[in-house]
Amino acid sequence: MTETPDRRRVSEIARSLNQYEWRPTAGEVACGAEFFQLVKGMEEAERSDFPRDASARPWPLRLRTENVVVLAEEVALLREEFLPGWRTRLPDGSPMAELIDLYVRGAQPVLRQAEAVRAAWEGAVLPEPAGDEIARHVRYSGAPTDEVTARLRFETAARWEEGPDQRSLWEAMEPAWNYLGGVRSTMMAAVSGDVEY
Numbered sequence: 001m002t003e004t005p006d007r008r009r010v011s012e013i014a015r016s017l018n019q020y021e022w023r024p025t026a027g028e029v030a031c032g033a034e035f036f037q038l039v040k041g042m043e044e045a046e047r048s049d050f051p052r053d054a055s056a057r058p059w060p061l062r063l064r065t066e067n068v069v070v071l072a073e074e075v076a077l078l079r080e081e082f083l084p085g086w087r088t089r090l091p092d093g094s095p096m097a098e099l100i101d102l103y104v105r106g107a108q109p110v111l112r113q114a115e116a117v118r119a120a121w122e123g124a125v126l127p128e129p130a131g132d133e134i135a136r137h138v139r140y141s142g143a144p145t146d147e148v149t150a151r152l153r154f155e156t157a158a159r160w161e162e163g164p165d166q167r168s169l170w171e172a173m174e175p176a177w178n179y180l181g182g183v184r185s186t187m188m189a190a191v192s193g194d195v196e197y
Contacts, residue, residue, distance in 0.1 A: 013095045014185075024095075031086045032191035042073060051063070053150065064170055074107075083100050103184070106183060109176040113172065
């Protein structure tokens with residue numbers, strides 16, 4: 001894959017952090033910590049329009065569709081409120097502010113597909129789990145009825161997401177998700193101080 005200027009810049013910031021050329025200020029650490037608190041809260045918030053498999057451990061399984069919708073919400077909040085509020089409190093040229101900018105820019109390929117993803121989800125007709133199927137799973141698993149029902153709903157939706165139309169969307173978005181993971185890893189290292197030697 002061709003390395004874009006933004007990918008190169010994330011690598012440069014990570015390298016400067018690992019080589020102790022960038023030593024995050026207390027403000028930058030606080031900004032990064034607040035970023036993670038904000039996105040964690042948004043990602044964990046209950047959304048009744050998306051099923052989840054809460055029986056999965058250690059984290060509930062979420063639909064890719066929900067991840068796209070949540071990312072769109074995160075980026076809007078980061079761009080419109082979070083980053084403007086923090087810019088005045090961070091040093092000029094702050095790598096932490098730059099990482100958040102890079103995160104917002106890096107999300108654009110996913111956001112361009114977000115409306116299509118939401119429209120496809122809202123137009124999908126997914127069958128509800130049958131009562132006898134729920135009862136059979138409850139009997140064999142011993143799990144509560146509401147947990148089994150939620151898991152079966154999630155499995156139906158996850159199968160829908162694997163359809164040919166949706167699969168091509170996920171494949172198109174995968175490089176952007178990988179990039180966003182790299183930005184978040186660099187930010188987490190800056191916040192935690194857990195850097196390579």
